[in-house]
Amino acid sequence: MPTMLEVTDVTAGACCAPLVREPLGAADADQLAHKIKALADPTRLRLVSIVAASADQEACVCDLVEPVGLSQPTVSHHLKILSEAGFLSRTRRGSWAYYRLVPGALDGVAQLLGGS
Template sequence: MVTMLEVTDVTADVCCAPLVREPLAASDAEQLAQKMKALADPTRLRLLSIVAAHDEQEACVCDLIEPVGLSQPTVSHHLKILSEAGFLSRTRRGSWAYYKLVPGALTGVAQFLDA
């Protein structure tokens, strides 16, 4: 008994479904990846949540050391990464640095993930 195999016509217009929105541009993907890398660390996520939980969403680095159980230089390093990614702003008051959530900074990441 001979089994016949179905042959697919490769010359036919076979393609994927059309795009329904503009895909992410390379430069936007690079920026988003940088932001997501900053968030992809448990300590940095905790630091963001601690700052967000403070009055006016602002906290002194001195208030962030004990809750995460790390040294001041290590906490400052994590805060610097979050600042460079655009999630926190930094101001100096005396010898301490204060970090505040940048309004709307998480919105772009959330919108991308929600889409």
């Protein structure tokens, strides 16, 4: 006697797990891409790391040139990109610019990516 195979109705129900939170919308994806592009450079990652590790999470541009081994104009260019992306804020004191980590800026990227 032949064995009967059980047939499962694949049209009933979803084949994929349902979403458990709202995915990124187009505007949030554009904003996140801009931020990730700013961080997606080894020099800029090092600069953010140096500023974050500095006292009060602030550093003078004059203290950032030597650790990354680049000229002051090149370091300033990278810092400008990080500032425009919202990771660093800038204040002038005399002839020097000081950069401070924006509170929560890195946390915001992690949250948008689904981190806690």
